[in-house]
Amino acid sequence: MNKKFYKPNHNWANLFTLLGLLLGLLIMTSPAQADPPRELHTSFDDYARQQQLHDQSLVQQRTNTHQSTPSPAKNSNAIKNPAASTQAATGKKAASQKNSTPVNINSADETSLSNTLVGVGPAKARAIVEYRQQNGKFKQPEDLLAVKGIGSATLEKNRDRIRLN
Secondary structure (H helix, E strand, C coil), rough: CCCCCCCCCCCHHHHHHHHHHHHHHHCCCCCHHHHCHHHHHHHHHHHHHHHHCCCCCCCHHHHHHHHHHCCCCCHHCCCCCCHHHHHHHHHHHHHHHHCCCCEEHHHHHHHHHHHHHHCCCHHHHHHHHHHHHHHHCCCHHHHHHHHCCCCCHHHHHHHHEEEEC
């Protein structure tokens, strides 16, 4: 045998390592791994669009909620007296619970005033009686505007309920 042509030193470990590397390269460069399908990108884009719309609707709901509910700073009565804030929130219901029979503001007591006049509670009724005792009888309904706590809105709500004689 001629020793020049015969190579008895084949290293099987090196051969398997080389085959493993080639196989790994083939797997890593396969089209399935190199470029993900376009459907995945499309569904992510759809998800992102849906999420953005959802976030916008939440912001809109939050602004609507803040506009419709009074802040505690504006309505300090809500913190001090929860029952009064419930009455104020129901407005029309509180007005319908009041006695609709007109009241004579020149002779009525505090209870009658607070039970009849809308927006007038015990404190404002007391102020009306005290003002009447100090300044004499009311000559016209507008004279109520001089009483502390009675404004034009309260006067207009109660015009039909006020009597002077």
